[in-house]
Amino acid sequence: MGRLSGKVALITGASAGIGRATARLFAAEGAHVVVGARRRGELDDLAAEIRAAGGQAAVLAGDVRSEDYARALVAQAVERFGRLDIAFNNAGTLGEGGPSTAVSETGWSDTLAINLTGAFLGAKHQIAQMLRQGGGGSVIFTSTFVGHTFAFPGMAAYAASKSGLIGLTQALAAEFGAQGVRVNAVLPGAVDTDMYRSNNNTPESQAFVTQLHALKRVARPEELARSVLYLASDDAAFVTGTASLVDGGVSITRT
Ligand SMILES: NC(=O)c1ccc[n+]([C@@H]2O[C@H](COP(=O)([O-])OP(=O)(O)OC[C@H]3O[C@@H](n4cnc5c(N)ncnc54)[C@H](OP(=O)(O)O)[C@@H]3O)[C@@H](O)[C@H]2O)c1
Numbered sequence: 088m089g090r091l092s093g094k095v096a097l098i099t100g101a102s103a104g105i106g107r108a109t110a111r112l113f114a115a116e117g118a119h120v121v122v123g124a125r126r127r128g129e130l131d132d133l134a135a136e137i138r139a140a141g142g143q144a145a146v147l148a149g150d151v152r153s154e155d156y157a158r159a160l161v162a163q164a165v166e167r168f169g170r171l172d173i174a175f176n177n178a179g180t181l182g183e184g185g186p187s188t189a190v191s192e193t194g195w196s197d198t199l200a201i202n203l204t205g206a207f208l209g210a211k212h213q214i215a216q217m218l219r220q221g222g223g224g225s226v227i228f229t230s231t232f233v234g235h236t237f238a239f240p241g242m243a244a245y246a247a248s249k250s251g252l253i254g255l256t257q258a259l260a261a262e263f264g265a266q267g268v269r270v271n272a273v274l275p276g277a278v279d280t281d282m283y284r285s286n287n288n289t290p291e292s293q294a295f296v297t298q299l300h301a302l303k304r305v306a307r308p309e310e311l312a313r314s315v316l317y318l319a320s321d322d323a324a325f326v327t328g329t330a331s332l333v334d335g336g337v338s339i340t341r342t
Pocket residue numbers: 099100101102103104105106123124125126127129149150151152177178179180181201229230231232274275276277278279280281282283
């Protein structure tokens with residue numbers, strides 16, 4: 088029996104990186120998964136891989152900035168698998184970086200629209216479904232240490248959007264705890280994904296980021312997936328409202 092046997096899970100940002108690894112792990116642990124992102128081809132490949140391994144997966148491509156997409160992902164979970172128990176709102180972007188005095192209004196707004204508003208719209212419809220089912224469920228957001236325990240120059244929109252998710256986590260956890268809906272944020276350190284490599288595209292930059300971590304390495308996406316599995320599962324039955332650092336010690340390291 089898998090740790091998510093009989094559960095239905097929705098994962099955004101599943102076309103790559105942390106979301107993809109988490110969708111694979113959730114399915115291997117017995118969950119029926121609905122996977123979302125904009126790139127349909129990558130989602131189809133992932134779903135085929137999950138089915139080949141004996142799991143069940145449904146695909147719905149779209150953009151998390153759209154409330155219609157948030158609604159449709161939940162509808163897909165219900166139509167295909169009958170319910171929704173777990174939602175991992177993980178889609179995200181670094182957005183427009185660089186000196187904050189030069190960040191455009193569009194760049195700022197778009198970063199917030201994807202990282203913060205998109206996650207809120209997702210949770211809005213996911214929690215509504217959980218309540219229709221009689222309550223219970225686990226909602227997880229992907230935040231980051233950036234803007235919470237550590238600041239990098241030139242990442243204002245990213246930091247603000249991601250620390251906004253921590254406030255959102257607390258607000259929703261307080262609002263829906265009585266109905267058994269748990270809401271948590273996972274805060275990764277650096278994880279070796281396309282996003283990490285696009286932001287750290289030289290050996291020097293990768294070495295700099297690596298040495299900031301107490302463990303003197305960055306994470307593999309599968310390591311994050313394990314922590315998200317914990318928050319999704321009944322092992323975390325009394326865990327809600329947390330900002331859960333999975334950061335290789337980047338937050339406590341000064342040397
Ligand atoms: N890697 C790190 O070091 C690190 C550290 C802390 C936190 N995080 C967070 O972890 C999450 C996953 O990132 P990752 O590192 O796995 O990077 P990634 O490999 O670049 O994955 C990002 C995912 O988000 C999706 N996405 C982006 N914009 C979207 C939009 N508008 N609508 C729908 N989906 C969208 C992408 O899919 P499409 O392009 O197909 O839409 C992709 O699946 C992000 O929220 C990121 O901020 C990453």
